[in-house]
Amino acid sequence: MIRKISYCFGIMIAGLIMSSCNPGTTTENEQTDSDTAAVATDDGFEQIFDGKTLNGWEGDTAYWRAENGSLVGEVTPDKLLKSNTFIIYEGGNPKDFELKLEFKITETGNSGINYRSEMFPGVPHALKGYQADIDGKNNYTGQNYEERGRTTLAYRGQKVTIPNTPGESQKNAWTAAVVDGSLGSSDSLKTLINSNDWNTCHLIVKGNHLQHYINGVLMSDVTDDDTTHRKMDGLLGIQVHVGPPMQVEYRNIMLKNL
Secondary structure (H helix, E strand, O other): OHHHHHHHHHHHHHHHHHHOOOOOOOEHHHOOHHHHHHHHHOOOOEEOOOOOOOOOEEOOOOOEEEEOOEEEEEEOOOOOOOOOEEEEEOOOOOOOEEEEEEEEEOOOOEEEEEEEEEEOOOOOOOEEEEEEEEEOOOOOOOOEEEEOOOEEEEOOOEEEEEOOOOOOEEOOEEOOOEEEEEOOOHHHHHOOOOOOOOEEEEEEEEOOEEEEEEOOEEEEEEEEOOOOOOOOOOEEEEEEOOOOOEEEEEEEEEEEEO
16 A cells, blocks of 8 residues: 555656646647547548658659658759749648648758748749748747748747738848747747657648647747738648758648648
């Protein structure tokens, strides 16, 4: 009996310690019951990359390939980019959706997942729109950046409202953005992201509410009330960014339309 009591007490103490490690973070388990059920069962999710071919995706094959179950974007010394390039999902223009995937990126890498985007005229395979930012040094991973648009809408750790008022991009961020709350410091959230190893990404996009999760933790939260600039549907694509040689891999790409 003494052994059982001691054992249970130890578990209780361990649980209290674990629950206090990241008091400011929000995990997917803290979503509504319906969201939790979706995370647990993957009900309604559709695999949109077959792991073997680029069927259903359109991009420059000088930079994109399917390999070992992953969608691989690579920039080599002999094929440096002059502009950011995307591989674009050809299955429609998702409106309200959840997207789940895993990614791994080299230290020099710069990538991202664009959604509710549109083709940018005059530049091959270029998109304009919301982006879940991803980079190898994890300086930006998890933030909400609008590619070729309003630039940074929410840095990692921010809960932000974009009001329906004029603004401009200064220092690579939208001046009208209002920070409503904190999800944790950017540095503390950074410690939860694996470097040069696999991470999970989960985007929940409903109406004008945009949430980016990395490894089950909410990294940025945007409510976009800017009716002039926001988009309510559009293309889905994955980026390789101008810069030094790099590689990024994506696998188990699953989409659920809401």
